[in-house]
Amino acid sequence: MSSPAAAPAPEKLDAAVLKIAGVIVLGAIMSILDVTVVSVALPTFQSEFGATYARVAWTMTGYTLALATVIPLTGWAADRFGTKRLYMAAVLLFTAGSGLCATADSIGQLIGYRVLQGLGGGMLMPLGMTIMTRAAGPQRIGRLMAVLGIPMLLGPIGGPILGGWLIEAASWHWIFLINLPVGAIALGYAAWALPKDAPEPSESFDFLGMLMLSPGLASFLYGVSSLPEAGTVTDIKVWLPALAGGLLVIGFVLYSFKPKHPLLDLRLLRNRNLTVSAVTLVVFFVAFMGAGLLFPSYFLQVRGESTLHAGLLMAPQGLGAMVTMPVAGMLADRMPVGRTVPFALLLVATGFFTFTQVGTDTSYVLLCGSLFVMGLGMGGTMMPVMTSALKTLTHHEVARGSTLLNILQQIAGSIGSATMSVILTSALNDSPVIPGAVNPQSGEPITEAGLAIAAQQNPAVTQQLPVEPGALQRGLQFVADSFGTTFTVGFVLMVVVLVPALFLPRRREESHLLEDTRGGGGEVPTAPVAMH
Structure with a gap:
């Protein structure tokens, strides 16, 4: 770790940092791949288990909800047990969950095992970014995001392609079995490359807050996701869990201002820059992650493409993000994000609009071009907003701010996937x-x-x-129109994101991280937020 007297870290990422980055990237790709691989397999799960779309969508929603549940534990557990040990435990849990998913013989079992996977996967990203930021130093956060962002995009690009190929060439079981050898390699690499632990327990854990927030989120999303199958909000399976979950979440918000070390430190939202960034990211993830889940399903269910072809058709989005992400990372270190992010969001919205008009024979050139444009905008949005949010926090606030943004991101993704699947299923239910x-x-x-x-x-x-x-x-046209309706909701939300984005900082602000590490504790701050 750095000390106040230590020489300033070089601007470029050196070999020692890149060696550690290799471990983190491997874990991140494994975790992110599993989100995108499963997205192309949802129709396969429908036919395999005889379940509705809203039901199989819980293989995604349950996973992301588990991520959100475990993130608040990560910072406390890292102090208590050490980052290396906890990171290796997370890899082991994720890999074990993958193996169990391959043995599932009902949709209920698969959802349960996906939740177990998510508990491991949820710790990989915040832990990895904690380790990386300590190694790289705060003054290289933008470059760090850029370097890690490119290989992380192999997940969105390669996931649907790999998933489609494995389903066609073997069976759906292999989209989970593929994680077993990768997990074994990641464990060995982590044991060799990561620095030894020096755990120093510092803060008490907010168990009461955890007992309110996690069950509250799970119950609320379960109620919302049950709406398509129930058909009405008056069904007890819908309103009772949604109401109970909503009350628990409201109770948590009111309670969280009392403890010295709350599960989520909502007091940080007094920082205007953090609040604007958080609102921008939440609305963005609800729209983008929710509707993005349905892009492969459109190619499979409306266009009749194979799972492999559907995966290949999704690749332009990841390629577009790969083009802009390194540039956006460098710009985030040099100029205010308020001058760049609104233009990136306009690109996302422009590409999104095409999907509101989809039919049974929409040009693939137009669709793939639109996905590429969306990717360009995505690469210029997420990492700069996250970096901007952390720059105005002090050393002691960064870990809590990182946890807050991480969990808001995962909650938004869960709400987005649940909401969009509800809208699509409800639209399809109106078919004659x-x-x-x-x-x-x-x-x-x-x-x-x-x-x-x-x-x-x-x-x-x-x-x-x-x-x-x-x-x-007629049925095929109805399905296409239902997708178009759902994408329209996503497009409207994407336009709404522009409102908070216009309030992002438009003047250059000096990072408080460097001032704080020079003047006090000497320890570099922990995790910036990472996309999932």
Whole structure:
């Protein structure tokens, strides 16, 4: 660790930092890959387990919710047990969860094992960034984000492609089994490369806050996600958990201002820059992560593409982000983000608009070009906003501010995926029923939209049911319109993000991190926020 008398760290990231970065990048890619790999497998889970889209979407929502649940524990546990030991434990838990996912024989089991995976995956990112920031120093946060951001984007680019190929070439089980050898390598690499632990327990853990926030979030999102299946907000399965969860979260917010070391330090929101950044990121993640989950499903269910082709069609988005992220990282160290982020958000919104108009034969050139433009904007948005939020915090505030932004990001992603799947499922439920057609598994009537989705995966189903001419085409158009409606909600939210983004700092502000480390504790601050 640095001391006040130590020589200033070089501007470039040296070999020692890059060696540690290799460990963190490997863990990050493994964790992020698992989000994007599963996104292309959702229709496969639907047919494999005979479940609704809203139900299988919980394999994503449960994972991200588990990430949000465990993040507040990470800072305290890192002080208590040491970052190296905790990081290796997180890799082990994630890898074990992956192996269990491959053994699931029901959608309920798969969701449960995904939650276990998320508990490990949730610690990987904040722990990795804590380790990296201590190694690199606060004055290189922007460059650090840029270097780590590029390999992290291999997840969004390679995940759908890898997932599609594994499902086609083998089975869905292999999208989880692939983590076993990677996890073993990551464990060995971490044992060799990470510095030895020197745990120094400093703060008491807010167990009461944890008992309110985590169950509250889980209960609220469960109620919201049950809406498509229940069909009405008056169903007890919807309103009771949503109400109970909402009350717990409100109780947590009121309580969190009392403890000396709360689970989430909401007092930091008095910092205007942090508040504006947090609001910008929350709305951005609700829109982008929620709707982004549905892009592969559009290619699979409307266009009838294979899982591999759907993954390849998603690659332009990651490539676009790879172009702008390193530039944005350097700019974040040199100029106010308020001068760059609004333009990046305009790029995202422009690309997003195309998807509000999708049909059954929309040009792939137009769609892939729009994904690339969205990626350009995404690469210029997330990391600069996060970096800006941390720059005005003092040394002792950074760990708490990082935890706050991390958990808000994961909560927003969970809410986004739950909300968008609710909107899509509700829209699809309005499709006309085919007279005399019944689902042999559930005994429920089959709609034109349901028939169209099933026919894209297996054309033979149309020969087994009494279908009038034109029903299939009408159903396919209805599905496309339902996706367009859902994407429109995401687009409107993306436009709304521009409002808080206009309040981001437009004047250069000196980082308090350097002043604080020179004048006091000497220890470099912990984790900046990282995307997931």
